[in-house]
Amino acid sequence: MADVTAPAYRVIPIIPALKPGAMEGVKSFVANDKIQEAIGFPGQLVDDWHDKVIAKMGELLGKYRSLKVYMDACVHCGACSDKCHYFIGTQDPKNMPVARQDLMRSVYRRYFTLPGKLFPKLVGARDLTREVLDEWYSYFYQCSECRRCSVFCPYGIDTAEVTMAAREILDSVGYGQKYSNEIIGKVHKIGNNLGLPGPALADTLEGLEEDVKEATGIDVRFPMDVKGAEVLLITPSADFFAEPHIDSLIGYAKVFHATGTSWTLSSMSSEAGNFGMFIGNYEQLRKIALRIRQAALELGVKRIVVGECGHAWRVAYSFWNTLNGVGEGADPNDQFAQMLQKQLDHRYKQPMHICEFTWDMIGQGALSFDKGANDKHIITFHDSCNVARGSSMGGYPGGQFDIPRNIIKAVANNFVEMSPSTTHERTFCCGGGGGLLTDDLLDLRVKGALPRMEVLQQVVDEHGVNFMACICAICKAQFTKVMPIYGFDRRMVGGVHQLVSNAIILGDK
Amino acid sequence: MSALFAILLYLATLVFIVGLLYRIGGYARTPAPLKIPTTPAPTTSTGVVLRITREVLFFESLFKANLWTWGLGWLFHASLALVLLRHLRYFTEPVWGWVAFIQPFGIYAGITMLLGVAGLWARRLLVERIRYISTPSDHLMLVLFIVIAVSGLTMKFVSHTDVVGVKNFMLGMMYFDIQPLPEHPGLYVHLFLVAVLLLIFPVSKLLHAPGVFFSPSRNQADNPREKRHTSGWGKKLESES
Structure with a gap:
């Protein structure tokens, strides 16, 4: 894939002339x-x-x-x-x-x-x-x-x-x-998109506990399959080992630790992503969503919180209540939904985004930060498409834009916006979403990232931005892959909870 | 000729009404199994009504997209609405006060409508991207509106027709009592093309008019966590598992 090169930035972002047939030959690998x-x-x-x-x-x-x-x-x-x-x-x-x-x-x-x-x-x-x-x-x-x-x-x-x-x-x-x-096959067979089996996952989490202990001196737990925990965390499986995803997972764990929230992962349902949506197949979409319901019932949790993942949050926020009954407002005769409703704690939004969770806790004064820990970063925020246009946060229109930004501003001192024609509801996709995050489409992915890279370059030139935060596993994977092709450092990309993790003060609880 | 036009207009009206009701019924009966409003979206049904109203009256989304298309499109549609309302005078006796009041505006709206539609056609011909996506029917649709507008304006400004006769014909049509239609080539063209427009309405892109009200990305409230959204066939899967 060495021949993949980045297209040139447009001097003025004019609408390009047509090149009919330019991508005719592109064909993602066909399934056997x-x-x-x-x-x-x-x-x-x-x-x-x-x-x-x-x-x-x-x-x-x-x-x-x-x-x-x-x-x-x-x-x-x-x-x-x-x-x-x-x-x-x-x-x-x-x-x-x-x-x-x-x-x-x-x-x-x-x-x-x-x-x-x-x-x-x-x-x-x-x-x-x-x-x-x-x-x-x-x-x-x-x-x-x-x-x-x-x-x-x-x-x-x-x-x-x-x-x-x-x-x-x-x-x-x-x-x-x-x-x-x-990937859909793997979810059903193993429990997550990456095909990471339970024992390997347990090992990884144990390793993370040791790493965090070493770095902070504090016993931050990464629990799995704990019955009776308050929160079930459903997060994209990339969070378990991919860079920079894992740093956000550490961030979630620290937030749970610092707020004294009992939480757990599920080995059976260790995936927030739902590729059933990408292929438009309702049965798959539903079957994958039902795994979360099953895990919630088995573990007896009161709340379900979703990690940083764009399309997963769209599925969770917009579709889960329909598909698996995680939510509220079901008909009293709706047995399917009522089963879960009795168990969930309705003082909280169900499901809840990890950013909503963290922001609520910040609002309650339950978290404290050393903002200086993020001073090495001049941060901008990339709105992930499925969060921006397919979901919301905070229970009001536009909360999905405010809350992640509020968190960044609460944990860091230097924040800069990119051009408004490319943020909020007008944000550009990273170029790798919707089932295209595969190397056989790398050329397309690089070209699709062009509009985002152009405006990122602007804030890099004008404000010295050196960190682009986002809340999507696909965005993170896509950017770390294509940004070097545009001449950026791959470590410029990271999660919002990575910044939280850097700044959070854990005390000695 | 009067009888021919009477039959054509009756037929066209029938196709228009029945066809449109059939299409709207189809949209209404087809379930929307999942919540898919384009967010940020209103969280209440009042908010949704306001969103659709802004969309229908002001073309809010198009305004965000492209000012030229918005300006020309809005000019065309607003003018068309005024022109249609003006034409109520041919169907009412006595003419309603407000219809009488808008007559002069309606006439100039005929001109601005022509300007709008001509501008849209120029855009379709001159902008490479729009030319690429245009089908012959897209061009013909604009031609249709142009000829209807020109034939109508001709009767006002160039070669008058007997408007009292036209009105008698129309009022007669409404009571199934066919009166003579004034002999005027411009009028024939005008009425014939309006009939064509009514006939193709239910099978063409003119369905964007009812479609905008049924678009799930615009007409759903963003409250999926608060209210469980279900649909017929989606719900049936639950009893099977």
Whole structure:
């Protein structure tokens, strides 16, 4: 992968000229039959894929209002056309959100609308051919489902919904992606995306306890499978060993320690990530979410807290209550949800983000910090797409932007914002989300990071920023990989709780 | 000719109403299994109503996206609304006071509508990205509006038609009592294309009009932790496990 180079920064961030076909050849590795069959999909592209694709599309149009409305409502106004980081980085017109949707919309029009059946050329409808199917595979795995386009669409059309539907259709005919589907298999078999078995996890946690003891002299625990603990922490498995993720895990542990909160991890359910969302498969999304429910019931915890992970927080915040009943406001006759509701402590939001937890504790004065410990850092904050546009925090609109920033400002002295056209709801995806964090897509990932790297360079030049904090395991992994290609130090990226960890005063509890 | 136009307009109106109700029914019946508002989003249903209202009246999201498209699009739609309201005078006797009041504005709105739609077409032709995503029907739709507007304005400013006769025809249509339609080529073009517009409405991108109200990313309240969101088929999975 030595030939992957970073695209040049745009001198003025103008909208790039089109380079048709620029990313045509990009094709993420296709899943083999073993991977496919392990999660209930056909092993190979089925013979009657054409009819199956149309049938599946019809089924999804009946199951998802989003897809049905979004297929009809687009007027090709072009509001979204310059908003996607993959379009900006690759200049391939099919990476414009509207054009990506049209890959499916053209087929929808041909098979499901009268004008498309009668006058296909007139309305841009086309037959479903093998070339079209391959094109779907190529370009629907060049979308990170970050929803930036949906912010700007006058009808709120969310390309993520279309991408998810396309991937679901492709999977159903045996045309799945190796990266996402292999990981889903691992969650079911081993309990987390990285395939880290329980004993290895126990070892890792023990090692962490020793490391923290050595560094601070204090016995900070990393408990696992403790029945009756108050908090069950569900965190992305990258937090257990990847750099810089692990430093945030240490941060969570220190916060729990300093506030005297009893907590536990679960070896059975040691993953916050849920790639079922990436492939748009409701059954997988639900099955993976149910593991958390099972762990919560088995361990008898009162609260569920989620670690720093973007899409996981979207699933937890927006979907868990629907999928596994972690939340409130269920119908009294809803036995499925009530089972868990009796156990959870409803004085707290369920689920709760670790940033909400920490910020609450700061507000209560339960934590104290030596802000000077972070003085070596001039910090900026990258809003992760799924947190920014697919979830919230604090129970009010925009809390997902304020709370992580509030924490940073509480634990550090130097904080700088990046350009407002690239933060908050307008944030750019890191370039590696939505099931694209795989080396076979590295070229795409590097190009997709361009808009973020450009504005990061600005604050580096103007303010000497040397640390970009974020709250997403995928962002952290993506940036540590692509930033060196842009000439940045990979250690510039880290979690918000890494900064908390640096500054927190543990005392001698 | 009067009978022909009467049949065409009845047919077009019928297709428009039945077709649109059918499409809206389809949107309404299709479940939204998960909470997917684009956040930050309002947490209450009042907030959602305000969000959709801002979207419908002011094109809030488009404003964030692109000022040119927003300006031209808003000019076109606002003018179109005024023009449509102005035309109520052909369907009411006596004419309602406020309809009489907006007549002069409605006439100038015909001009601004034409400017807006022409600007949108120029954008579609001149901007490389927009040209790339345009289908022949996207261009034709704009042509349709341009010809409707020009034929209407011609009757006002160039070659008058017998508006009293037009009104008699329309009022007659409303009571299934067909009156003679004034002979005027501009009027024929105008009415024929309006009928075409009504006919294609339920099968074209004009469905963005009802669609905006049914878009889950805009019409859902952001309260998933506080209120369990369920849907028919999603809920059924629970009894199976």
